[in-house]
Amino acid sequence: MTNEYHTPVLLKEAIELLNVKKGERYIDATLGGGGHSEAIIKAGGEVLGIDRDPEALEFSGKRLSQACPLGAFRWTLIEGNFGQIGDLAGKAGFDQVKGILFDLGVSSHQLETGERGFSFNKEADLDMRMSPGLKVTARDLINGLNEGELIELFTKLGGEHRSRSIAAAICRARTTSPIEKCDQLATIILKSVPARGKYDRTHPATRVFQALRIAVNDELNNLKEALPSALGLLKPGGRLVAISFHSLEDRIVKDFIKEKENSGEINNLTGSPITPSREEVEANPRARSAKMRGAEKK
Numbered sequence: 001m002t003n004e005y006h007t008p009v010l011l012k013e014a015i016e017l018l019n020v021k022k023g024e025r026y027i028d029a030t031l032g033g034g035g036h037s038e039a040i041i042k043a044g045g046e047v048l049g050i051d052r053d054p055e056a057l058e059f060s061g062k063r064l065s066q067a068c069p070l071g072a073f074r075w076t077l078i079e080g081n082f083g084q085i086g087d088l089a090g091k092a093g094f095d096q097v098k099g100i101l102f103d104l105g106v107s108s109h110q111l112e113t114g115e116r117g118f119s120f121n122k123e124a125d126l127d128m129r130m131s132p133g134l135k136v137t138a139r140d141l142i143n144g145l146n147e148g149e150l151i152e153l154f155t156k157l158g159g160e161h162r163s164r165s166i167a168a169a170i171c172r173a174r175t176t177s178p179i180e181k182c183d184q185l186a187t188i189i190l191k192s193v194p195a196r197g198k199y200d201r202t203h204p205a206t207r208v209f210q211a212l213r214i215a216v217n218d219e220l221n222n223l224k225e226a227l228p229s230a231l232g233l234l235k236p237g238g239r240l241v242a243i244s245f246h247s248l249e250d251r252i253v254k255d256f257i258k259e260k261e262n263s264g265e266i267n268n269l270t271g272s273p274i275t276p277s278r279e280e281v282e283a284n285p286r287a288r289s290a291k292m293r294g295a296e297k298k
């Protein structure tokens, strides 16, 4: 299934791992373009879709109204941060569900909409907020953090090994004028790395942009808060499924499953993570770094 908003990753595999059953309730904690939600609903599940991005809710609301009209199908959408999944689910009457899906990160729509500021090849404001309610933008971080803080940010959240030279180049550039635009920051980074780095398989700005995005949206803390609450919302036999796109997220999911397996609360359903097939990656290159893990509540 492809659509102009976002092509769902590991769609068939996620629905199988969730073990969707007719008449049971599911939470899609990262609604996005609604691809996973639509598949759960069509498999007979009742869905609560959550997203912190109003554009995702607007798009998916229209999509699901057409594909799964209410009356024939049951679903409800709510705006919010999955870090507060317990409250959101309670408000929507969705406590005690049979499955919860997290398909982490950003959607293709967010990445490709220039003015959202996620993409380094766009002449757009350095924004990167998934929700308009967030106060701090990537521009604030790039211009406001000191050199040491930038180094730490790029190293810890981007895994960038050239953090020092990149942070130094940013601090030099911003003495003349603030760094406002995505492509402006990407050019500063490109110029700061040695020639070999310029021809790496990924653009040299990729890891810095990842770090900024994670920090602006507090992605790791939200995930850490969400997982225990999600487990609390599951019925016995209910399943938690998470698709992550970088090692920091995957580590949080993996450690959580291990900890809860050790305490006897869940069964781990995926010893090694499920990854997309070669065919899926060829058709949708954004799927290439996806790793899916699942667990069942005892």
Ligand SMILES: C[S@@+](CC[C@H](N)C(=O)[O-])C[C@H]1O[C@@H](n2cnc3c(N)ncnc32)[C@H](O)[C@@H]1O
Binding pocket: 006, 007, 008, 009, 029, 030, 031, 032, 033, 034, 035, 036, 037, 050, 051, 052, 053, 056, 080, 081, 082, 083, 103, 104, 105, 106, 107, 130, 222
């Ligand atoms: C990869 S997309 C999901 C795509 C979706 N599964 C589909 O099939 O179209 C991730 C979505 O999660 C949302 N998101 C990320 N972090 C969130 C959070 N903490 N709370 C709520 N939504 C979040 C993003 O706004 C984005 O729309």
